Amino acid sequence: MSRNPFSTGQTEGPGPASAHVPASARVYEALRGRIVALELPPGSALGRAEIAQSFNVSQSPVREAILRLEQDGLVLSYPQSRTLVTRIDRDRLREEHFLRTAVEADVARALALQSDPGTAVKLRGMLKMQEALAGEVEQIDLFKQLDEAFHEALFAGVNQLNLHRHVTARCGHLARVRSLDLPRKGKMRAVLDGHRAVVEAIAAGDAAAASGAMRLHLSGTIERLPEIVRENGAFFT
Structure with missing residues (x-):
């Protein structure tokens, strides 16, 4: 079985320390952290369904998180296609x-x-x-x-x-x-x-x-x- 690239090996769902944090913010911070650390290097594909499953959330907060990452210049989404981690500009x-x-x-x-x-x-x-x-x-x-x-x-x-x-x-x-x-x-x-x-x-x-x-x-x-x-x-x- 292939490893989920969005998993840290721990439960991603809300716990006592994160229950008050919006789901989109949790997804954004986690994905941004992995992109910055190059755990998700340039060119990596971000599957929204896979991310949603990993974080135990709907696709709505995933879309919001990816939009923020786009605004940061860290990912680029192609309509009806895929989202990729950008190369360093x-x-x-x-x-x-x-x-x-x-x-x-x-x-x-x-x-x-x-x-x-x-x-x-x-x-x-x-x-x-x-x-x-x-x-x-x-x-x-x-x-x-x-x-x-x-x-x-x-x-x-x-x-x-x-x-x-x-x-x-x-x-x-x-x-x-x-x-x-x-x-x-x-x-x-x-x-x-x-x-x-x-x-x-x-x-x-x-x-x-x-x-x-x-x-x-x-x-x-x-x-x-x-x-x-x-x-x-x-x-x-």
Whole structure:
């Protein structure tokens, strides 16, 4: 029997923690997570009936989830035919990088100007957890979760979680390239060092340094793009 590509090996239906989450949102988040992680690589076909069965939902929330993924540029649906995961668009990738860098650099700047010691304490605690995983390739998934949580905490520090969700949804192509880049030797340590530079600038109340550190931190993957494309050409337009 072939493995269901939409199954995580666990029940996808609503449980205590997800009962209040709309079905379309659950399907969207799960599919987006697998696309970004390249578990559903470019060119993968998404069968709506199969997805509906896997998540124990009707096809209506599946259609809504796929529409959101289309708006994110992560899938393309052909009328009366099929839905495919898109290849990574290099032009859109650069737009997403510009958006994320501009927003997060300003978030880091705002945090430095706030001079809230509680924020620095929280961020340093997250750095300690990342430090324990840096270099442990078998823990890369957990490291990635902590990386995402770190950036979310920055937005939370300036009460801009809605903005964080917006930027995340608009940066799916960039997120896929980061998934390709993260296993690179030394990348986990580079991410940690970048986070640490941002936190120290925020703690020092140096807005210019915080903004600059964030820009430098977010530049690594995009600077390595030519090499990433050479190694994974089939994933790109």
